[in-house]
Structures are given as structure tokens and as C-alpha cells.
Amino acid sequence: xxxxxxxxxxxxxxxxxxxxxxxxxxxxxxxxxxxxxxxxxxxxxxxxxxxxxxxxxxxxxxxxxxxxxxxxxxxxxxxxxxxxxxxxxxxxxxxxxxxxxxxxxxxxxxxxxxxxxxxxxxxxxxxxxxxxxxxxxxxxxxxxxxxxxxxxxxxxxxxxxxxxxxxxxxxxxxxxxxxxxxxxxxxxxxxxxxxxxxxxxxxxxxxxxxxxxxxxxxxxxxxxxxxxxxxxxxxxxxxxxxxxxxxxxxxxxxxxxxxxxxxxxxxxxxxxxxxxxxxxxxxxxxxxxxxxxxxxxxxxxxxxxxxxxxxxxxxxxxxxxxxxxxxxxxxxxxxxxxxxxxxxxxxxxxxxxxxxxxxxxxxxxxxxxxxxxxxxxxxxxxxxxxxxxxxxxxxxxxxxxxxx
Amino acid sequence: xxxxxxxxxxxxxxxxxxxxxxxxxxxxxxxxxxxxxxxxxxxxxxxxxxxxxxxxxxxxxxxxxxxxxxxxxxxxxxxxxxxxxxxxxxxxxxxxxxxxxxxxxxxxxxxxxxxxxxxxxxxxxxxxxxxxxxxxxxxxxxxxxxxxxxxxxxxxxxxxxxxxxxxxxxxxxxxxxxxxxxxxxxxxxxxxxxxxxxxxxxxxxxxxxxxxxxxxxxxxxxxxxxxxxxxxxxxxxxxxxxxxxxxxxxxxxxxxxxxxxxxxxxxxxxxxxxxxxxxxxx
Ligand SMILES: [Cu+2]
Numbered sequence: 001x002x003x004x005x006x007x008x009x010x011x012x013x014x015x016x017x018x019x020x021x022x023x024x025x026x027x028x029x030x031x032x033x034x035x036x037x038x039x040x041x042x043x044x045x046x047x048x049x050x051x052x053x054x055x056x057x058x059x060x061x062x063x064x065x066x067x068x069x070x071x072x073x074x075x076x077x078x079x080x081x082x083x084x085x086x087x088x089x090x091x092x093x094x095x096x097x098x099x100x101x102x103x104x105x106x107x108x109x110x111x112x113x114x115x116x117x118x119x120x121x122x123x124x125x126x127x128x129x130x131x132x133x134x135x136x137x138x139x140x141x142x143x144x145x146x147x148x149x150x151x152x153x154x155x156x157x158x159x160x161x162x163x164x165x166x167x168x169x170x171x172x173x174x175x176x177x178x179x180x181x182x183x184x185x186x187x188x189x190x191x192x193x194x195x196x197x198x199x200x201x202x203x204x205x206x207x208x209x210x211x212x213x214x215x216x217x218x219x220x221x222x223x224x225x226x227x228x229x230x231x232x233x234x235x236x237x238x239x240x241x242x243x244x245x246x247x248x249x250x251x252x253x254x255x256x257x258x259x260x261x262x263x264x265x266x267x268x269x270x271x272x273x274x275x276x277x278x279x280x281x282x283x284x285x286x287x288x289x290x291x292x293x294x295x296x297x298x299x300x301x302x303x304x305x306x307x308x309x310x311x312x313x314x315x316x317x318x319x320x321x322x323x324x325x326x327x328x329x330x331x332x333x334x335x336x337x338x339x340x341x342x343x344x345x346x347x348x349x350x351x352x353x354x355x356x357x358x359x360x361x362x363x364x365x366x367x368x369x370x371x372x373x374x375x376x377x378x379x380x381x382x383x384x385x386x387x388x389x390x391x392x393x394x395x396x397x398x399x400x401x402x403x404x
Numbered sequence: 405x406x407x408x409x410x411x412x413x414x415x416x417x418x419x420x421x422x423x424x425x426x427x428x429x430x431x432x433x434x435x436x437x438x439x440x441x442x443x444x445x446x447x448x449x450x451x452x453x454x455x456x457x458x459x460x461x462x463x464x465x466x467x468x469x470x471x472x473x474x475x476x477x478x479x480x481x482x483x484x485x486x487x488x489x490x491x492x493x494x495x496x497x498x499x500x501x502x503x504x505x506x507x508x509x510x511x512x513x514x515x516x517x518x519x520x521x522x523x524x525x526x527x528x529x530x531x532x533x534x535x536x537x538x539x540x541x542x543x544x545x546x547x548x549x550x551x552x553x554x555x556x557x558x559x560x561x562x563x564x565x566x567x568x569x570x571x572x573x574x575x576x577x578x579x580x581x582x583x584x585x586x587x588x589x590x591x592x593x594x595x596x597x598x599x600x601x602x603x604x605x606x607x608x609x610x611x612x613x614x615x616x617x618x619x620x621x622x623x624x625x626x627x628x629x630x631x632x633x634x635x636x637x638x639x640x641x642x643x644x645x646x647x648x649x650x651x652x653x654x655x656x657x658x659x660x661x662x663x664x665x666x667x668x669x670x671x672x673x674x675x676x677x678x679x680x681x682x683x684x685x686x
Contacts, residue, residue: 145640160594207643307669323670390651
């Protein structure tokens, strides 16, 4: 009995408010052929379209770069379901005499792997076919959880992304800031899963509590948006996990690490962009002239960070600027470990790998790992001592400004 | 029959459970601890105590009427039920006497409960919640709030005291305000309806797309407090929270000066899409 009023209400709603009806509902749209032009809604820009107006079906499989040939053996060994080691034959043949494709002696049992050789780069890369169904699942989850910011089309300009700085990532560019894999490399699936699970502090990019499976699907979809020349479709590209900075050399000497970190931080000139955290006189003592910056020629006000203009992170065609964080004031994006604690390792990894497109260089290789670790400890120390502690910070700043 | 017995005994267990729990609670913790743990956080705004006392008034009035109703239900049940040699009395309550009784009770309930609470609540609304200081009131601290899925964007004027200028302090999920100055909000939303909820300040106000809502409070305590979204706004609604920092008078000017200097350092004059200040609404 109660069904009837409900039905009536629904019918009334459908008549007065076409917005309530599902797309493709002819009766609700209610236009006759003659008036079609008048009635048809104007084409909305993507950022003001509603998610239900998007067709989530992906029709084509995508071939996506999985890894460099170098690491293929490890991958294959870890996945016996899929790869079979064909022993002892130089050119293995199946029963009918056809040569079987093997990669590093492994045979792919699923037909989803392809090795591509690029003669110019003299490089072989390992591609995987990601099915259209999987991409569709990824797209569905993407629309549900990520599109409000990253845009219905992955362009980083969703309805909720308007005026937002830093802007959400534009996935059609294929560049990432905090995956810690080195500025030239593409992040591995696991690096992306980790990043999305942990989120980026100080931005609306929160830790996402999706299942590992959902995340992997979303990530395949995101990868499929990358351009042919610079993303997961490019033979030249290199997919890497987080940069390796070795074992922690400072486990028994945290204070030593902080002291060393202070010296390295100021000697290599991190204060060219970030603030300096010792007095100008002390900087002069520290700088040797061999760390990367010349003695005596420093920015004017070292208590303020210096903005990096024209970065590759664009909004509607405009290249946005990024302010390097003042560690005693701003929150850093990717400084926490999986347990949520501020971690010298995570900070050191960011410093070691650099932040692509933000001007923040990759320091791995230009200083010993031990110093990178020391910087990790030093930055963690700055954050723990001054961040969110107005009085302690004010005291430090007044010291740096010479009592003003 | 068995089922009936088990039902009865289960009901008895439940009847016993409440007093037992209360007894346990009272031995384990003092009344103050119980209030601290389970009660509302103490009010941290100047008008907070008003709303708390309204809340207590409503709770007391409802509690008393609940007890009266309970007694009035129990008495006839015990008095008029069937006993040996006496048949239970059944009555539709349609006699003139009963109708008069019902009418009197209704009027009394309306006057004592509804009218009293209405008058008190209207007073609180008019004198506190709706009594938003005019924009030219000296000393007010203006905040523009732009809600989105799923974050709070705040804009405060910075040292020049003007909104919409390069030294505006723009923050995400964090708001720093001075103690003892009226903080006036202009709220709106980019996408769906959100609701700005500062539980310690006893303030809650919707942020609607396409409209600017006004709200205010004045902090009476310094410290860090919660900022929540009180309107289900999509998948990550539960993550849409932030921190309100109320700074003591002595610390605020220094904080504001540094915040403005950093805002100026971050300002990109050509990035027009990043602008979102609006004309202040009274
Ligand atoms: Cu919300």
C-alpha cells in the first residue's frame, strides 16, 4: 500500500526535475524532435559535469610498461603462477616446433607479457597487457573516489580542485612529486600504492582506505592516462621503486646525525630555496665553497623560503609556482612512515630522490648516503622542535634575525 | 514455553545490566571523571555556556516529564489489573472527565516545555548565534571559508586586515584565530553541502554551494580544538576535519606577521585561477 505514494512522488520528481532522472531516460528529458535543439543542455566543461554523466566503460586493453628488463628475472621468479622457467634450451620449441618466446629463460603462461626492444636505446622493456575490464574497474573506482579533485578526465581539474594550490596531479602528464623513485623515473605500482595509502599531508590528498586490489586497479587506470612519449607506454622509460639509500648509519648517534645534517644542509645550499636555520655568521663558517654554492653570495632574507615559479604543474594552461616549505612552519607532504610517525628515512628518501618538476634536485649521487641520512635526521629534528610550537619558533626566528 | 522462560530471564538480565553497569562505573571513576569522559567538552567560546544551559534545561524538563509519564502509566497498571475477584478495568478514555484531563495536560506541557524552551532558545539565537557583529565593528577577525570535497579552505586577512590581498593567510584544514576577538565567518562551498562544526565553540553552520552563510564566535579559551564537517558530503566525509588554533593575545601578532610574510612569499600575482576571495557579506 505504501508503495503507491512513493511511486507518485518519484514520478512527480521525474517530471518537474529532469536532474533527478538517470541519463538516457527519454521520458524525463521529454523533448520532441522539433524542439531538440532548444531543449538540449549546453555542453558543460568537464569540471562542472556530474559523475553520473560519465561512461566508465573502457573499451581497449592497454599495454603498460611494467619494468626494466634488468629486474625481469626477479619479477618472474616471484610469480610462478605466471612464469615458467624453461631450462637448458637456447631456443626452446613447443610440440609443433614453434619457437616459444622466453624472456630471460622464462615463459609467460598467460600471454599478457610483451618485451619490446628499442635499438636506439639498446634497451628492452617489459610490457604487460592490462585488460579493458580491469581498466573499467579502475575507472569506476577512480570516478567514485578521486575524480572530484583529479577531474573526470584525469586532467587534475575536478569540481573540487578549483582554486586549490597545490593543484591535484594531472594524470595525463605522467610526472609525480613524492613517489621517491628519482626525478627521471616512473614509480612502480607499489610506490604508488604506498603514496595513495599514506596521502600527502597539508593537502586534501588524504590517506585513502581502499583495498589493495581497488588501489591497484585505480593505479592501472591512472597509468593508462599517461602520454605515449613520457609515461608507461614509452620503451625508454624506467620504472623504479623507492631510491635505495642503504642502512641507517646513524642508529646509535642521532645527535651526531642532526649535527652533521645541519652542516650538510647549509653547505650544499638547501637555503637557496628553503630557509636557512642558522645565523648568517654560522652559515659563513659552514660553507666550504665545494658543496655546490659559493661562499658569501647568499639570498637576501634567509628566514623566508624562495618561491619556485613556472613549474610543470599546470592549471588550465598556467604553470603554477611552488613555495618550498619552511620546515618549522609548513607541514611536509611525505615525511611519515606507514605507522604515521615522522621518519628520518622517509625524509631522506625524498631528499635523495628529489621532487620532480619542483626544482628540488635529486641529491642521491651528489653526496654520500650517510649525509643524506643525516639531512633526514636534521629535517625531522627541525619539524619536531619547532613545527606547531609558536613560542619555540618565535625564539629561533628572533635569533636568526639578530634579535628583531 | 521454554522460549518464554528464556525471554523472561533474558529480560531480567537486561534489567539488571543497567544498574550493574552504573554501579561499576561509579566505583571505577568519580562522577567528574564520568562527565569528563562521556560528557560534552567544556565550552570554549563566550556564548558556549548559554547553549549548554539551554541543553541542560531541555534535558531536565524532558527528564521530569518522562518520570511523570512513567508514574502515570505504572500506577493504573498496578492498581487496576486483574486480581482475585476483580476484573481488569478497561476504558477508552472518551468521558468528558478524561477529555478535560487530556486538554489540561496538553496545555500544561505546551506552556512548561515548548513555550519555555522556545522563548529561551529564541533569546539565545537573537542575542548570541544570530547576533553577528557588523563588518565594520572594530576588532573583529574575518574569515572566509571555502568548503570542498573533502577539505576546509580558510582565508584570513593577514596583517593588513583586508581580505582579498596578497598577504591573506590561506590554509587548508587549519585555522588560527586570536582569543577574545569576535571571529566572523563567511562560508560557502565549491561542490556539495558541507557544515562547519566547531564543537568546542558550540558553533555549527552549513556551507552551501552558490550561497554565502554567516556565522561567528568569540573564543574564551586558547588551545587546539577540532574542526569537523557535520554534513555527510561523500566518501571521504569522515576525513574532512581540521584543527582550530586559538592563540593567546600575546602570541597572535607575531604569528600573524610571520604567516603574512610567508603568504607574500608564496603569492604568485599571475596565478589568477588561485584567487577565491569574495565581497564580504553581512
Ligand atoms: Cu564535508
